[in-house]
Amino acid sequence: MPVQAAAWLARDWVGAGPLDLSGVGVIVPTRQSGRRLREALAEHAAARGSAVLAPRVVLPEDLLVAPGGLAAASRLETQLAWAETLRSADLEDYRAVFPIDPPARTFGWAARLAAQLQRLQATLGENGLRLRDVVRRAGDGLPETTRWTQLAELEQQCDRVLAAAGRCEPQAARLAAARNAVWPEGCTRLVLLATPDPLPLVVGVLTVLAREHPVEVVVFGPPGREEDFDEWGRPRESAWSHRPLALADFGSQVHLCADVADQAARVVQLAREYGGPEGALAVGVADADVAPALESGLRGAGLAVFNPGGRPRQRDGLHALLAALVALVREPAFEAVQALARCPDFLSWLATRAGGDFSPAAALGELDELHARHLPATILHALGHTGRRPAARTVLEGAQGLRDRLLSGEFPANAAATLQQLFGARRVAGGSALAESAEAWMEVLREAAAARENFAGLTAAEWWELALSRFGESLGFEPRPAGAVDLLGWLELLWEDAPHLVVTGLNDGRVPETVAGDPFLPEALRARLGLKTNEARFARDAYLLAALAECRRATGRLDLLVGKVSAAGDPLRPSRLLLACEAAELPARVAALFRPLSAGRPGLPWRRAWRLLPAVEPGPTRVSVTAFRDYLRCPFRFYLKQVLKLETVDPAKSELDALDFGTLCHAALEALGREPALRDCTEAPVLREYLLAHVDRRSRERYGPELTLPLIVQLESARQRLARAAEVLAEQRAAGWGVAGDNDLERKFELRLGAITVSGKIDRIEHHADSGAVRVIDYKTSDQAVAPPAAHVRSARRDETAPDWARFRVEGRDLVWTDLQLPLYLEALAGEFGPAATAGYFNLPKAVGETGLVLWEAYDDTWRAAARRCAEGVAAAVTAGTFWPPAELPAREEDDRFAGLFHHGTADSVDWRGAP
Template sequence: MVPPPGVAQIVVAGVTDVKPVLVKRWESLAVPVRVLVGGPEGCGVDEWGRPREDDWAARELPWPDGDAGSVQVAADPRQQAEMVVGAVAARGEASSEVAIGAADEEVAGELVRAFGRRGGELFDPAGTASELGLARWFGIWRRWLAEPRLAAVADLLGRSETGVLVKGKRAQKARALCALRDEALADRARDVRKLLEGEMVRERDRESVGELATALEALEKWRDQFLAQGFVRSMERLVPILARTSERTADEAGVILEFVEEVREVAGRLNRDAGFWIEVMLASLPEKRAAAPDGRVADVVGWLELAFEPGRHLVVAGMNEGMVPARPSGEPWLSESGRRQLGLTTDALRAARDAFLFASLCAARRDGGRVDVVCGKTSAGGDALLPSRLLLAAGRGDLPARVTSLFREVEPPDAGLQWEADWKWEPPARPGPERMHVTGFGDYLACPTRFYLKQVVGMQRREVDRNEWNARDFGNVAHEVLERWGRDPEARDYSKTKAIGEWVEAEMETILEERFGGERPLAVAIQVESLRQRLWWFARKQACQRAEGWEVAEVEKRIAIEIGGMAVSGKVDRIDRHKDGRWRVLDYKTGKVKNAEGAHRVKVTGATRLPGHLEGDERLYALSADAKGREVRKVWRNLQLPMYAAGVAEMDGTPEVGYFLLGATEAGVGVESWSGFTAADRDSAMQCAELVVEKVQAGVFGPPAGRVEYDDFAELGMGRPLGEMVVTA
């Protein structure tokens, strides 16, 4: 640090946080350095404008009260912001006479929102910084360079800059990628290509998956070239292409290329990979800050900047320990004495500085001004906070009153208030369905709103970041194995456990090869062993069924019924025929089911609460006899098996119905029949189906049920009942 020629003196004004190492440098200069600071009388600073530790550690600090100000305690950051708004409004001064400060970033954000709710725009310079759009893109690109996984591709497709690399249609490709990651656990580009070569991709999706495969090939090519050509050359080729995205991107590209030019020479000498230089670039690029709006009421000023605010009315929030004074530096290996010897700022120096600033802020407003201080009890996350030690710097006579004020109980801001949503989800308006699937009736009986979101709007929860099967995946693979077994005339006629077990195990391996090739995630490999065990249990139970005279007659039989003008379709997993002429309809289940009838209807008791959209219609009920022959009233909640029975009406008589369970234990595998199922049960279920069709055709998709057994839309409720967060018809 050498002063320019002709400089006779250096003047530093308003700086109270001079680092000791800088003081040593100033002392070695050939010209004098003069430091000017403003503060109260006898301000206790050294010749370099630094508050003396011993002086300020023992000082009593002011406590604003009466006309001079106030000290308030709030429950959380939001209540702190409301108190600041109240303090500013009560004084009623021009905004030029008001200084608003926040020592806590959480409170600063709440201040902006609190003033905004009242029509005043508050500007927070510290809270508006954001990285360049291209910087975010290169952050994702770095992940793709490090490991070419589809999770990085999903994020790349979410950025507009990627469009020029994959020839557009980003949304369609992202949708196809999301489906493959969810349904097939695709993790790499080769997984997508393998799925496309096989039969797992549906015919209607082949075009979009093909376009996705082409896009992945393009991104892989760019990756290979980037890694091969090195950082500088690759950036000079790639950045101008990305700059075509928009005018904003073009401006940002110029900043990035300036960095590339600056590191050209050193990048050529250092043997570092492209990911290293991208990381350096991201750390070096300037933050993008929004310009202060012209019509703002005021600015939210940080603690250290408040000394330069001229407003006669000062309101400062976030006066909590850890904010004022700020938290220790946090290097466990560097002690206070070590920092002092190295010429770094110590915690004691920082505490003295903040005590000096607080005293100065109050002294500057003692003649006609006002200081309102707000501190919080808890953070936004619920962590307990302590008031700043500066507020407890008092003599023995005043300290008890300060402690009582600062540590008093504070009523939560929402106490006594009824919760009300600021806004609600509004699903797109769609006409009711022209056709329904058999399984959709159970969805509607459980909740009409969730039925609408799932069956009409087509909303579906995706789990793209998992590396294991969910319950749906496990069930789908088991169903596919047993479907292929049932379609093979020879295999389905096997009567020995060994023959059945070996066939279904081999077919399971074939299906897994189609889905994963030779590489299976570890979690899936463990789940495969569970499925293998269940299939062998199935083989044993199936051999017993064969010995009892049951034969598989048909699998995956499609049914079509018309109810009230509504076309209803379904697919029966399995139809068996007995040697004595009986028939039965079976549905495979890998989940937990107590019994077939209990999965479809339950006894009405005094505690039974019917869904609001179905109350008052007798078609919702069925009558059946209990174990003692007494008539019992039951309410339908699922119609699947009875509707299957109605769909195979060409068979002689009423078929038996039930589940073939594939449970997690051997005892949980086997046929679970609906004992005593009759034509009357089937007809009662069909009457309930007529009720559902009438409601659907009338557009009745609300109110939503409070609770359902499996809720795919719990996230929409955000912890509240769905009816409080979703607009329903």
């Protein structure tokens, strides 16, 4: 198509001198089509050994130039004017628009609704209408006359707000431009070139201009079919809505694809076949959701990609930094600092400011540790816990300093100063993505500065939110890399002359484009207002697809990819255009387009990309009591945790984990036991008051006075459990049980097993005042009450793989040890109290009615001997470095912190080279 367009424009050129088109104004549909036209003209002239004086290439909307002296408001100013109008309006006067009051008439509510009304104005403006014109243009029988009348009144109020600021609403400015159409300066000819879908408002401008000078309309289509288009080159609905789509070979040209990834894979395969696909292969993107997968796939294949439609700035690193700063301005939350600390630009600034003494890795580690231990809500709270975390303090102080700067002075001056502070010491290459994004952000700040002169009263956070939204909506345009594969939008494909064209995402709703469920403009009203309807879009897209197929029928190839599901996994329908055919051919097309498709392209079997290679370290000579449970569960996971000291970090942690919750309750019970005046107390209310006061005090020290809702709920659960524990403790003391002194609380011990030293800490040792009996108590704050045997052993399986020393038989049952905590406690105390001591759990479960002591009454010499044998077996295995093979834990195994490291089996995921 560009070649034909260039030839048509140069049809009167005989080759003497340069091709002079400087006096010609050419209207094209998109920027990409304008670029292709200029390239084609240059090639046309170069083929004849000459040059070209290029025409003035413009888009249709470029003709809408507001008359002099009319200052059109920016999008930001218009949004602010609408927001002010909405917040000041008496909603009782506009019940047809606001049948229900919003929950809160905040600025955020007004800004979001303002953006929606701006979009409505823009849609109506396509045909030269404003809100106040709807009732008149729609005529009698409009069912929502009152609603549109009230919307028009709100629009008039918004106009008055803008007028007071010396501004004109943008759509009103466009309408004024249409009414005062001016022939483009310096042009002797005006050509509407292959633009099948100009806005009705632009058509109105061209109609006015055509009264003074002829406007040439050029359509790309078959000779002799001029009646299929109206006088402005738009496909007529009557000619195209029922025309069959003629494809040379439907079966080989239309490809049903399982999903977005399948479509991308097909395009990548074709591109690889060409080697250098530039000029030979073009890719159309009818569904924008397919574009990210295409870009990723082509780049992964080593091919350059160019998207002339631009990239959303939400993907920019600068946008992520600005979003983190917005969160920091909104409130001094620790969560905002965490997000900011994950922006490389912020960390680079901190490192520069610290003069090389700052480690980003150490800072992130300390922040994660601080978060996991204290769950700070604010920067101030977090700073109170940075005594031994200097890198975290540097981050927090840096974030607080930025926040102070962002809140001082006025927006946008403070925003510009903050970014200058962050990037002042860095050299940014001109033309880089960062430089281009920074310039776009500065343009937004200039727009905000102009708006602030007339719209005051917004908070710093509100200004930041507006500016970030405006920045995120904009598009970034990068230079086209050499040899790139262009990802072209649907309306740009008519201007693509590559012999092989692949169109992806040819699904209903995308092609033909469909508008459904519009809250203001249903299809019937669109037709009455002269706006683009679904029928008009259908005719346009039917023409475009027919043109793409016809121009490659003789020499070329067209492939159409139809997705079964969207990127979000939603089912898709094939484009209705593909079903436009003769009745005899329809069954075959339906069968091809709706056939079952279980998978995408024939998939390769899953294959492991690599295996983990752990560092080889000798086994420890000192372990804790709880480490025995780790080894019995999985020797290799024991190695990762106890030898390599691997830990997981939950950056999204928002509440106490099981360890935090247990520590909080344990500390209260320990403190109670260490109060001499309360050791003999049998009054539950007194004990309860002490326990609850201790929990409140400890939680304030660790988590601060401002608690999040999850923390409040968890602390209340701890209070309820401890309140019931106070009753149990009072009952047990009345029955004669109690601690003799501080040595019976949190008693530390060591136990020698072969070459291994076992260390532990016993929560509570109780003595009976009359009998002298001793019992060892361990507090359990799990969700459900548990009995000691159930926590320590399980039944042997038919295909049991546990070592012999972990198995034993008691009372006719074959059992396997899973934990040795209480047996090792008793073993460590055997020299002091003998074998008569018992052990048990003090359960503090969610169901407070189940709170109480559960003793291991059946623990006898048989159990004791089996436990000793198992403990010695674990110690010997650790000493020998026996950490392999691993246990293949069930997929839903609880507390498997390392599950994310292993895929399709632990043993197959690891290249174990440890000692045998």
